[in-house]
Amino acid sequence: MNTSVRIKLSFMMFLEFFIWGAWFVTLGNFLPNNLQATDLEISNVFSTQSWGAIIAPFIIGLIADKYFNAERILGILHLIGAFLMYQMHRAPDVGVFYPYVLAYMILYMPTLALVNSVSFRQMANPEKSFSGIRVFGTIGWIVAGLTISFLAWDSKEGIAQGLLSNTFLMAAGASLVLGLFSFTLPKTPPIKRISTEKSSISEILGLDAVKLLNNRNFLVFFISSILICIPLAFYYQLTNRFLSEVGMENATGKMAIGQISEAFFLLLLPVFFTRFGFKKTIMVGMLAWVIRYVLFAYGNAGELTFMLLVGIALHGICYDFFFVSGQIYTDAKAGEKYKSSAQGLITLATYGVGQLIGFWVAGYVSEYYLGLREESISGFWQHVWLIPAGIAVIVLLIFLSLFKDEKVGKEAVQAQTP
Structure with a gap:
């Protein structure tokens, strides 16, 4: 793997998990303080991650793996995600917020598999090379958390002023960048299967x-x-x-x-x-x-x-x-x-x-x-x-x-x- 490709994949991983860490960690704090959500409404919102995980295999297995380049669908999903994040930032109550977060998680969870697919296809020996790329995802999550605390959005004053809503703007910006950047990633077309090979839903x-x-x-x-x-x-x-x-x-x-x-x-x-x-x-x-x-x-x-x-x-x-x-x-x-x-x-x-x-x-x-x-x-x-x-x-x-x-x-x- 040449240096240019390694840098691109590392930046992709950084943004992928920066986006997630930028809003998901503080979500449990944002919902009751900004949207006055009840505990059961908070559970309903967090459950969207699980629904996304359940639906994700259909998107990857039935669509991405067969018809589209992985990097292109990654870009499209994150561009749509940027819009949904902005709408979550503007939501006045949990009733308006929920449809956006549900749609977002259904689209975001497949990207976790897509970034892995893009990475693996560029590696001759994924067992040795992948961890050096994936660690930048962990760094991205850490940087997101440190940024939120550095800007005091999660301080008592920041929470009282409703500043936690800015986390969605930050995530939207990063999602927009990753969405556009994805189209510069190495081409990752679907793997052509032998005509007798078919992936069943099971x-x-x-x-x-x-x-x-x-x-x-x-x-x-x-x-x-x-x-x-x-x-x-x-x-x-x-x-x-x-x-x-x-x-x-x-x-x-x-x-x-x-x-x-x-x-x-x-x-x-x-x-x-x-x-x-x-x-x-x-x-x-x-x-x-x-x-x-x-x-x-x-x-x-x-x-x-x-x-x-x-x-x-x-x-x-x-x-x-x-x-x-x-x-x-x-x-x-x-x-x-x-x-x-x-x-x-x-x-x-x-x-x-x-x-x-x-x-x-x-x-x-x-x-x-x-x-x-x-x-x-x-x-x-x-x-x-x-x-x-x-x-x-x-x-x-x-x-x-x-x-x-x-x-x-x-x-x-x-x-x-x-």
């Missing part, structure tokens, strides 16, 4: 890999993956709002510690995985969810600020040790024939079904304890955070008791990690 959605569920271990892992996404949804939906309400300054910028941690532990994962095996690695990831939410429940923005910061920093273990380990395990169990279908099935189960359930559970829990907010904001959040901690404990116990330890090939580990 293959595109990963349903061809359902037969893997006949394996008891994979079934336990599959169910655990769905269930652990419930605590994950709590983090995405409530953390920024929680940190702001308990008085942490520059909350959005400090949440970027989670992405730094994610990049760091991704490098450690192969060592841990090889030494301790899949079961222990994934259990450490589950345990990290429990510890994180207990820290959130009993920490504060005063003398116990370190507990909140450690909870944020645990994101690397929470995400990498469970989700990346799960991708490695799925890759190893599927075999050559069902690799793509199996990964599609896990993605549909986690980002689609699992988080869809999780966002609604988070909304119902925060709505249930709403009366405590008037008495004590810290007491309210303590009750809220202990729920996902308890769910993570249950998932951990299910996995511990039902999953039988087994070895995963080194080839799968090397293929899924830097």
Whole structure:
């Protein structure tokens, strides 16, 4: 890969995740403060990510993979996304906001696969080259969070003045840039298939890999993956709002510690995985969810600020040790024939079904304890955070008791990690 192409792909990844981090992290804070949304309305908005993840395979598998260059459809989707972001910025209430965010997430979620497709097609050895490109996506997310806090949009004064709406303008601008820039990316036409090769809808959605569920271990892992996404949804939906309400300054910028941690532990994962095996690695990831939410429940923005910061920093273990380990395990169990279908099935189960359930559970829990907010904001959040901690404990116990330890090939580990 020549230097020019590497720079273009790195900039593409930077913008792709800068856009997402520019508005999604603070969304849980924006909705109640700017649009006076209720907890259940907030859940409804966050659920659009899951609907986007469910619909995305149809857009990629049935349209992009067959008829259009990946870079062109990437550009078109981001140009439309820029318009939708601007409309979200202007929305006066959640009723007007919702159709725009739903349309946006249906169009944005496919771009996550498209940027990977554009990148992979330029690489002779994706296993070695991709991580060096993908890391710029993590940097983009971090820069977005730091920018929001640097401009004080997430400060108490900024929130009171409604400045969080500017995050959508920032995302719209970045989406416009990426939309135009995409047309300069290396040409990535659809792969011509042999006339007898046809992708069925079941293959595109990963349903061809359902037969893997006949394996008891994979079934336990599959169910655990769905269930652990419930605590994950709590983090995405409530953390920024929680940190702001308990008085942490520059909350959005400090949440970027989670992405730094994610990049760091991704490098450690192969060592841990090889030494301790899949079961222990994934259990450490589950345990990290429990510890994180207990820290959130009993920490504060005063003398116990370190507990909140450690909870944020645990994101690397929470995400990498469970989700990346799960991708490695799925890759190893599927075999050559069902690799793509199996990964599609896990993605549909986690980002689609699992988080869809999780966002609604988070909304119902925060709505249930709403009366405590008037008495004590810290007491309210303590009750809220202990729920996902308890769910993570249950998932951990299910996995511990039902999953039988087994070895995963080194080839799968090397293929899924830097």
